[in-house]
Amino acid sequence: MAETPERKVIAPTAAETSPDNPWPLQLLSQKLKAHIEKAPPAWVEAQVIELNQRANVSYLTLRDIDAEVSLSVTIWGSVLSRLEAPLERGSRVVAQLKPDFWLKTGRLSMQGQDIRPVGLGDLLARIEQLRQALAAEGLFDARRKKPLPLLPHRIGLITGRNSDAMKDVVRNASLRWPAVEFEIREVAVQGVNAVTAVIGALAELDADPRVDLIVIARGGGSLEDLLPFSHESLVRAVSAAQTPVVSAIGHEADRPLLDEVADLRASTPTDAAKRIVPDVGEELRRVDQARTQLNRRIHDLLDRETERLAYLRSRPVLANPAMMLSTKYDDVSALTGRARTAVRTQVGRHADQLTHLQAQVRALSPQKTLDRGYAVVQLEDSSIVRLPEQVHTGSPLRIRVAGGTFTATASSGEKPSGAIETLERTDTTAKESA
Template structure:
């Protein structure tokens, strides 16, 4: 066996399974004791011994552990599924079964202060990314036709939401996605539920509901995967975890935070009775306002009809007729005066023109002597003896002959 331990395994000289298992066990044994952290997913006590499983907080990795009776008797705290713990363990490889287990020598809860510090770091990171900004909050639909619900199967939260929503609006419909709401499966299943309902185009709003719980049981609703799924959803998200003292991060990123599942139902679905009463009140206010408006307008019409201008409208015609007659008379007078003034001016201008015209000169006994070509004779030299002349008089003309200048 010793020679075989140092001989390399080949196709022609393979190792026995037992030899390989022994080598694995020896190598793991050299690791010694180590401190590890994880979430308890199984805790069973049998014969004073504890058998369980521990899951990684971030990765999909799980390891079985054993707490022997001598160690379990010294433990001061109580442990259950979903607890986050740190443990001093020594890995052991069971050669016969080919399985890896860890033996626990000490185990304790992760301090609340440490958990709060981690949550605060994650809170600051998400806040710096703007996932908590009020500007990202989307309004809820007034009356959703289909409500998506992520909750535990047969839980009080499911019953509270459906019962109160149905009481407020009997026709409301739900599409329920069941998920674990605590423990190692909770974060993944809640995330899957949000994503599945968000992809359904008929779902108008998504409620994530749980009926309260202690701080550690609510940790899945502060898981980064859950928070980012809610932030990336296009459908409005309502967080109804039901815990006032410690607000999970889902409350911060949700479009609406409800204090309880019952409160979520009341805020998502309107009360049919209240809406009908509101309609009646609005109808009454509208009717009263319309009546007041009609009465006011009727009073105005009565006042207008009582005015003299509407009581005896013929007076307007009479007054305007008298005024029109006066203007016509005035216009006629002005037109006649204008005509007379123009006639007088024409007569004066005619008199001046007549006095200045050649005819007036001829009427005073003068004559105009013209040569045969029509030129006016101005000097005796222009008409030598024998020149034919034409004399223009006031009344006609005469032919004459020049006898020369004297």
């Protein structure tokens, strides 16, 4: 009896397979299909970049709004028939996708179970919501705005490749100020790469110390085309830039958020060129006006000072400077004469007083009394005889008269007549006066 070959035991998991015990390809495909079918459907937002309709099925290519990522989607005609308007290439949509694995060929595809266009109202509502959130953070505060340089030497320009906006800015700015220089970065200004490209160019120009001002310009467009300029990442990048930024998107109906955060908003690229550099012709006219006013004021000042000098020179003290010295000389001479007169008067008055006093002194002196015939009698001890009792008979006496002195001897001590008393009184008066 023939032996039956042993039956292989299939590995329960992929990790347990080996070269000696592999899985059949069918088993791997079945397990992949079972795993993928467990994934729930997901809603995504994207942009339709390709649309191929065939009978009852359509093939779409969706691309991410902010990144270079795309995905093929298969959608049945019954799903598209529910839309109010036909789906077009470039439309922004939200779609419910579920992965599907085709077992026979091993192909993975995405099945669109539902799809809805994102209307302008929805986009505007999202932008307005983001506007309020960023405003609450203070990103749009006027105090954060940086002043533009009066005369930028080099201007950084971020714009589309070979765009009319670039030509408008460069041409009008150069006409106004021919010496201005530009550092141009031509990047995508719409589509999925616009945000990344503009932020990269902004960072490069902001890091260049030669760039005094940055202009982000685009020549208008639809709301969908301008969505990158309301992207939160771009708004925050402009807010963080150290170099002043000018927004020149050229869309008056719906202002992108870039206009709110920029240090200056220009209505169009041409308007930006007029506002970032002065007009050389106008500045030259202002210089001429300032020079004319300065010359006029200088001439007026010189005329006033000339008149003032003429007036000062006409004054007597400047017309004849010696007059001031003559006047002072006369004043000094008059004062000198008055001083000498006063001195002589005082000397004469005091001399008269001195003569009068000398006469009084002489009239009252003992010598004058002697000159009138009186005498002074002294005893031997030089004491003056005032009373008769002081003199005894035979006492030597010394007698002073006007012409001199002589001696005598007392012959009697009797009191004589009143002559002696008169002499005594006179002598006493003379001594007191002396």
